[in-house]
Amino acid sequence: MEYQQLHKEFSALKRKLTKIGFISTGSVIAMYKRCGKTSCACHQDEKARHGPYFVWTRKVRAKTVTRTLTPDQAELCKRCVANMREVEEILERMKELSVHYIEKKK
Numbered sequence: 001m002e003y004q005q006l007h008k009e010f011s012a013l014k015r016k017l018t019k020i021g022f023i024s025t026g027s028v029i030a031m032y033k034r035c036g037k038t039s040c041a042c043h044q045d046e047k048a049r050h051g052p053y054f055v056w057t058r059k060v061r062a063k064t065v066t067r068t069l070t071p072d073q074a075e076l077c078k079r080c081v082a083n084m085r086e087v088e089e090i091l092e093r094m095k096e097l098s099v100h101y102i103e104k105k106k
Contacts, residue, residue, distance in 0.1 A: 001100050010097050013090050023087055024080035026058025028069065 030052035034042045041048035054074035056067045069077060 001104075003101070003104065006097055006101050006104070010094060010101075013094050013097075017087065017090055020083050020087055022080045023084040024058070024077060025084055026056055026077075026081060028054055028056050028074050028077050028081065030074075031055055 031054075032046075032049035032051035033053065034040070035050055037043075042050055052071075054069040054071060056069050056074070056077050058065055
């Protein structure tokens with residue numbers, strides 16, 4: 001790969017990074033639960049369980065942190081997590097290009 005091509009692709013990746021919104025680590029899941037009333041239908045039928053309850057789990061200083069989110073917060077959080085994955089992919093490609101750049105230098 002030529003220097004000019006390396007610079008061009010690297011610059012395109014930098015521009016892409018500037019367009020990405022908020023980022024976050026972790027994952028969001030929807031949970032359905034049984035309540036405390038043994039007479040409730042949720043105890044006999046899985047489809048009758050209560051929910052969804054949205055739960056966001058992530059690591060903070062090597063400890064798992066879990067938060068319950070509203071549906072709107074869950075959608076926002078999912079977008080932030082997707083943005084983080086995109087940032088990580090872009091950075092990986094930038095590192096690869098940097099290796100090529102260094103190895104081509106004489």
